[in-house]
Amino acid sequence: MAPQTYAVAHNRDVVHIxxxxxxxxxxxxxxxVDQTKMITAASELARNTLVYGGGGTATTGLVRKAGRQGVAAVFADEGPGIPDVDLAMTDGWTSGGGMGLGLSGTRRLVDEFExxxxxxxxxxxxxxxxxx
Known part of the structure; x- marks a missing residue:
């Protein structure tokens, strides 16, 4: 199945993703358990794309590497960017608008995070x- 790209412009888009x-x-x-982790991470990042990035896109698909299969999702926006990545990646730090996981919590839910x-x-x- 080819990767699919979805608009992230409304709350309902987060549900679709x-x-x-x-x-x-x-x-x-x-x-x-791993399904729940991936779905939770994707939901948090989709919401971040909407709230902080002003909307954008989410591209999802299956990936393979070294005989393994996984689920990948890429969230992209053209918003203001993150001025202090170190602060944003600090455990427990959240700007208050998401589920409270923050980027560091989202990172812990998945195997690869960039x-x-x-x-x-x-x-x-x-x-x-x-x-x-």
Whole structure:
């Protein structure tokens, strides 16, 4: 199945992205615990894209590497960027608008986490959860 890109412009888009990630996690045969972790991480990042990035896109799909299969999601916006990445990645820090996980909590839920941000340009976060 080819990667799918979704707009992140409304609260309902966050729900659609959660559902898309759930389907992929089931197709990938992630455990129920790993499905929940990936869905939660994707939901938090979709909400961040909407609230802090002013909207953007989410691209989801299955990925393979070294004989393993996983679920990947890339969240991109053209918002203000994150001025202090170290602070944003500090455990327990949240700006108050999301589920309270913050980026550090989201990072702990997945196997791979990459954050690219530039002030005034935007932010892209890529996450992957690998099947066991």
């Amino acid at each position: 959660r559902q898309a990630v759930r389907v992929l996690a089931q197709q990938c045969r992630l455990s129920l 954050l690219v941000t530039e002030t005034g340009v935007g932010t892209t976060v890529t996450i992957i959860k690998w099947g066991r």
